[in-house]
Amino acid sequence: MWISSLEFVSFCLPLCLCPSIEEPMLLGAEDHREERPALVPSLFPLFSPTLYFSTANEKVELLPAEQRRLLKWKMSTVTPNVVKYTIARSHFRVTKKSHDWLGCWGHHMKSPGFKALGVHQKLNHFPGTFQIGRKDRLWRNLSKMQLRFGKQEFNFFPRTFVLPQDIKLLRKAWEDGGSRQKWIIKPPASARGIGIQVIHKWGQMPRKRPLLVQKYLHKPYLISGNKFDLRIYVYVTSYDPLRIYIFSDGLVRFASCKALKALWQYLGSKGINTTLIWEKIKDIIIKTVIASDPYVNNLMKMHVRSPYSCHELFGFDIMLDENLKPWILEVNISPSLHSNTALDASIKGQMIRDLLNLAGFRIPQREDVVAACSSATSSTSSVCGGNRERTKLDLSADEKVKQAFYPTQRYADQDFLSTVLEVLTPEDVRALAESEDEMNRRGEFERIFPSPSSSRYLRFFESLRYLNILLDQWEQKYWNNRTKGISLLRSLCQDGIHLGTSDPAHIVRNGQRMK
Incomplete structure (x- = not known):
């Protein structure tokens, strides 16, 4: 059903003027594009950089040949063009082998299949998200x-x-x-x-x-008598700790798709508080992802060697009722990324570029890729290009005590929970530094969990997890002064605390507060 109302046309008009950013149109413009470094440095000393993914009007510098040979991507029948174009700009080559690729955008698979992932590989799904x-x-x-x-x-x-x-x-x-x-x-x-x-x-x-x-939602909010729903893009980089991002733009689906930002402008012109609607949508998303948390984390422990190996984009379908209350219709774990219009290409192209930067792809050591080929059970390979990334099994006895202690205090007050930051262990520093690096690469994504207000959501978890408590308290303390928090972490990383320490200042015993 096509829309003919003048009021609605005025809402849509700017969207029809969006230039197409489909990749083939840019061929031949190579020499005029700005060149960007191939690697994004970490905010912190002794942390490895991540690969940079560019927009269509940029080109990415070539890495040295030895590193460039490691940039391999496993294609799938469902890999969308927007992903193919974005990884090609970062000089990835296609491989059909099972062991030497760094990234894959493919089908969801049965949970035991995740056991085949090497610690240097990233797949765009978590086990159990079908829940x-x-x-x-x-x-x-x-x-x-x-x-x-x-x-x-x-x-x-x-x-x-x-x-x-x-x-x-x-x-x-x-x-x-x-x-x-x-x-x-x-x-x-x-x-x-x-x-x-x-x-x-x-x-x-x-x-x-x-x-x-x-x-049936029989009284939806209408624009010129027409129903619509919203496609909201949600990206989860980790389930333990849980980190959720929401893309700033999305699609408003009538007979044809429009931009979410244009909808907010239209509603705002009617005097509607769109910030309140957006906050309610974020609330729905956080609670829905938490509903999947126990299933995903249990399957991650059973089948996935490294949390680095999984990340996932969700498409949340939301409808507004006549009172502008948002309702969830469904969640897509393989949302369509095909670009049929200039608007599709614009929104999805930017979103995938930002998503891949957020994902934090690292260049592994060459011997680790070889080890993945020769030993399917190896779990000691580095994904940090030289700095060995410890697993949960490598935690010191003191770290294990601290991580076991805080989750048992489910009904503790804020004053007590804030003590989790008084002594930062090596694992704490690594988790916090990774979180800050990720925030620094977020592009047009907004992190909605953890946040300064995420404490209220901790009660919805079936199992309270230590790293969720740690990041929640960190956000409360440093959200409004990230520079101070980053400076603290930099000094700790410069001293190598995140690599393991015998420094008494960073050891906690029996879960007791230390001043």
Whole structure:
């Protein structure tokens, strides 16, 4: 249905003027593009740099041949062009081998398959994210959270039933709701709208296949009489500690797609507080990702050698009701990145470039790639180009004591939790420095967890994790003065504290406060 209202056209008009940034149009303009260094230095001494991914109007310098030979990417049938173009600008070559690639943008796979990942490799998925990516699992997990924490905190998803097991509950809700209501039915594992239909008669209900049946949001917010939903891009770089980013722009989907920023401008011109809507959307996203946390972390421990190996982009579909309250419709774990329009190319191109910079790809030592080929069970390889990155198994006894102690204090007050920063162990310094480096590479992404207000979300975790507490307290203390926090970490890294220490000033015993 095409939009004809003058009011709506004025909202859309600037979007039609966006120039296409499709890569082929830039061929031949090579000599006029600004050259950027191939590596992004860390903010901290003795930390390795990360690979730089450029925009379409930049070119990336060539690394020395020995390092350049390691820049290999494993292509998949689902690798979108926008990813291919972005990695090509950083001089990656395609490989079909299983051991020598550094990055892959591919299908989600069964959890045991993650065991094959070398510690120098990054795949664009975590094991277990289907717990929010499948429609039936999403609603089951959000319903559990609602049951545990109440509707006041978890009231952002429509009433939902999973068939066939909920058929009696659905029949009762159907009868209680009267004859004028509508329900939307969805296959539980479909994508891109396949198999979705709206029904209003019980006789229209399919009986012989698994289905998700959802109360139809019958009073959505309309623009010139037209419904729309929002595609919000959410990027998770780590589940332990949990770090969630949200891209500043997205798509507003009518009959054709428009930019999210343009929607905010349009609503703002009507006197609507768009900041409040955005904060509510962030709240929904954080709570939904937390619902997947126990599953993902358990599978990470079972099947993934290094947390470096996993990262994931989610596409959250959100609809606004007539009161501008956001509702979650579904979560996509393989959101479409195909660019059919100049707007698509502009938003998705910038987003993927920023995402790959955030991911923090490192150049491994050549012998580590060889070791991955010869020893599929090796877990001692470095991904830091010389500085060995310790695993949880390498923690000192004192670090283990500290990390075990704080999560047991679930109901401790802020004064107590703040003591987690009084003695920074080597693992603490590494985790905090990695977090700060990541923030420094965020581009147009905004970190929404951890944040100065993330403490309120810690109670929603099934298991309270030490690194979540540590980063939460760090953000509370240094969010408004990052320079001071970075300066502290720099001095500690300069002394090599993050590499392991016998310095009594950085050793905590029996979880006691040390001054």
